[in-house]
Amino acid sequence: MKSKVFLMLKKELREVFRDKKSLSMMLLTPFLIPFLIIGISLLFDSQVNSSLDDFNKMGFTYEFDFAEEDMAKYYNLDYKTGNEEEIKKLYDEKKIDLYIKKIDNTYEINYDENNEKSAQTVYLAEKFLESYKKYRQQKYLQEHNINSEEALEVINITYNTINKKEDNFYVNYTVGYAFLFVIMAITISATYPATDATAGEKERGTLETLLAFPIKSKDIILGKFLSVSTTSIITGLFGFLLSLVALFYSNKWFSIYEDLNILPSLPTILVTILIIVLYSFLISGLCVAIASKAKSFKEAQSALTPLTFICFFPGMISFMANIKTTNLIALIPFINHIQIFNDVNSGNINSLHILLMVASIIIFVSLVLAYIIREYKSEDILFRN
Numbered sequence: 001m002k003s004k005v006f007l008m009l010k011k012e013l014r015e016v017f018r019d020k021k022s023l024s025m026m027l028l029t030p031f032l033i034p035f036l037i038i039g040i041s042l043l044f045d046s047q048v049n050s051s052l053d054d055f056n057k058m059g060f061t062y063e064f065d066f067a068e069e070d071m072a073k074y075y076n077l078d079y080k081t082g083n084e085e086e087i088k089k090l091y092d093e094k095k096i097d098l099y100i101k102k103i104d105n106t107y108e109i110n111y112d113e114n115n116e117k118s119a120q121t122v123y124l125a126e127k128f129l130e131s132y133k134k135y136r137q138q139k140y141l142q143e144h145n146i147n148s149e150e151a152l153e154v155i156n157i158t159y160n161t162i163n164k165k166e167d168n169f170y171v172n173y174t175v176g177y178a179f180l181f182v183i184m185a186i187t188i189s190a191t192y193p194a195t196d197a198t199a200g201e202k203e204r205g206t207l208e209t210l211l212a213f214p215i216k217s218k219d220i221i222l223g224k225f226l227s228v229s230t231t232s233i234i235t236g237l238f239g240f241l242l243s244l245v246a247l248f249y250s251n252k253w254f255s256i257y258e259d260l261n262i263l264p265s266l267p268t269i270l271v272t273i274l275i276i277v278l279y280s281f282l283i284s285g286l287c288v289a290i291a292s293k294a295k296s297f298k299e300a301q302s303a304l305t306p307l308t309f310i311c312f313f314p315g316m317i318s319f320m321a322n323i324k325t326t327n328l329i330a331l332i333p334f335i336n337h338i339q340i341f342n343d344v345n346s347g348n349i350n351s352l353h354i355l356l357m358v359a360s361i362i363i364f365v366s367l368v369l370a371y372i373i374r375e376y377k378s379e380d381i382l383f384r385n
Contacts, residue, residue, distance in 0.1 A: 006223075015196070015197075021192060025188060025189045025191075025192045025193075025235075026189045026193075026231045026234060026235050027234075027235070027238065029185045029188050029189055029235065029239070030182075030185050030235055030238045030239030030242050031242065032181070032185070033178065033181045033182060033185060033239050033242050033243050033246065034242050034243070034245065034246035036177070036178075036181050037174060037177075037178050037181075037243060037246040037247060037250060038246055038249075038250055038253075040173070040174050040177060041170075041174055041250040041253070041254045041256070041257070042254070044170045044173075044174070044254070044256050045254040045255060045256050054117065055097065055117060055120045055121045055123075055124060056075070056076055056077050056078050056121065056124055057078045057079075057095070057096045057097045057121065058077060058078075058079050058080075058096050058097060058098050058099060058100065058121060058124075058125055059079065059080045059081070059082070059087035059090050059091060059096040059098075059099035059100070060079060060080070060081045060082075060087065060099065060100050060102070061081075061082070061083060061084040061087050061099065061100070061101045061102065062081065062101075062102045063081055064081060067132065067135050068132055071128060071131050071132055071135070072128070074131075075124060075127065075128050075131075077124070077128065079096075080095075080096060084101065087099045091110070097111070097115070097117045097118045097121040098110060098111035098112075098118050098121050098122060098125060100125060100129070107129055109122060109125050109126070109129075111125075170256045170257070171257065171260055171262045172342075172345075172346075174247070174250070174262065175247065175262060175264065175345055176341075176342060176345070178243040178246070178247065179243075179272065179338070179341050179345075180312060180315055180316060180338070181239070181243070182236055182239040182240050182243060182276065183236075183279060183311055183312070183315065183337070183338075184308065184311060184312050185235055185236065185239040186232045186235055186236040186239070186276065186279060186280055186283060186311075187283050187307055187308055187311040187312075188308060189231055189232055189235035190228055190231070190232045190235075190280070190283045190284050190287045191287055191301070191304045191305075191307065191308075193227065193228050193231050194224075194228045194284065194287030194288045194290075194291045194300075194304070195287070195291045195294075195297055195300040195301055195304060196297070197224045197227065197228065197288070197291075198224065198288060198291040198292045198294070198300065199291050199292070199294040199295070199296060199297050199299065199300035200297050200300075202294075202295070202296075218373050221288070221369065221372050221373050222369070224288055225284055225285060225288050225369060225372075228284040228287060228288055229280050229281050229284040229285075232280035232283060232284050233276065233277055233280040235280075236276035236277075236279070236280055237273065237276060240272060240273070240276060244263065244264070244269075247262050247263055247264075248263060250262065251263065264345055265347075267344060267349055268341075268344045268345050271340070271341070271344045271349070271354065272341060272344075274354075274358075275337045275340065275341055275357075278337070278357070278358060278361045279337050279361075281361065281365050282333055282361050282364060282365055283307070283311065285364075285365045285368040285369060285372075286307065286368060287304055287307065288368075288372055289368050289371060289372050290303050290304055290307075291303070291304060292372055292375060293375070310334060311334060314334045314335050314338075315334065315335065315337070315338035318335050318338050318339055323339065325339040325340065325342075325343050325350070325353055327352065327353070327356060330352075330353040330354075330356035330357050330360070331356050331357070331359075331360040332360070333360060333361060333364055336353075336356070336357045336360065337357065339353075340353055340354060340357055
């Protein structure tokens with residue numbers, strides 16, 4: 001039995017490596033991953049290092065006193081003062097990003113939340129007004145012979161970091177999405193060889209010839225499944241290697257990663273390789289199962305297209321929502337691998353969760369293979385028009 005499975009595996013892999021489209025899916029798709037990682041890093045870096053001069057244009061519908069003038073210089077505000085009509089006109093002409101009205105002791109910030117520059121300028125306006133508020137508080141207390149330090153500094157706040165986090169939002173986001181792109185590349189690379197090995201053989205009429213040989217349906221399916229899994233694993237490992245290279249150079253090129261190590265640790269790399277192998281088996285089994293039910297190559301491709309979204313969006317949602325991994329979640333395919341990767345990448349290695357993930361995928365793949373083997377024994381499934 002093992003020799004027949006091995007012969008089927010050799011046959012299928014030979015066809016995969018001879019087919020240019022299969023090769024391009026397997027090897028070219030991962031090359032997109034470094035560009036995506038560098039693109040995300042470049043976007044974050046440009047946002048963080050945006051000049052303050054891009055977000056400091058504001059107007060005031062009243063005249064400054066000397067303290068406000070000093071603070072405006074300190075915060076490098078590019079400001080205009082005047083009556084409300086003049087300031088509104090400047091805002092409408094987009095010469096300022098927001099304007100502040102003063103009614104007695106109330107300061108009203110007027111801005112457009114849908115405008116990125118206007119929304120970011122609010123932060124500087126708040127800092128300016130908060131500083132002016134503290135100045136007015138101190139002045140009031142001094143005029144009434146009250147010690148301002150005792151009145152304002154009623155409590156002191158200090159910080160003691162127990163567990164220092166070596167990464168930040170940008171690191172988590174970039175590394176997390178790098179892994180999601182690897183998962184997507186595996187899924188894309190599995191669809192074509194799975195389609196060609198099942199629906200493609202039906203359409204070409206070569207499956208009947210194959211079944212004429214003294215090979216059991218189980219051996220045929222295992223050979224096809226292992227060939228698709230092999231190409232998926234190659235894609236995943238290659239994509240992961242390219243991700244590490246992209247992360248290494250991003251760490252050097254972009255200032256947002258300064259003094260941080262964004263490369264995964266050795267335990268993270270080892271667990272990631274395990275996840276890639278397990279996910280490759282999972283997605284390959286599903287692709288072979290779905291494509292086997294199709295009547296034609298085109299129908300199989302259409303049926304497999306939703307898998308690309310199924311593999312990406314649950315993981316993306318769990319990543320963005322910061323869902324905590326539980327024993328139940330560790331058993332759910334398409335979510336558990338993302339959750340466990342995020343945990344391990346954060347330094348939280350839970351052996352039980354990893355074992356539950358391994359067990360759930362082994363059971364799921366076994367059930368899928370049993371289903372495919374049963375279906376392949378039905379001539380109605382194999383040869384229906």
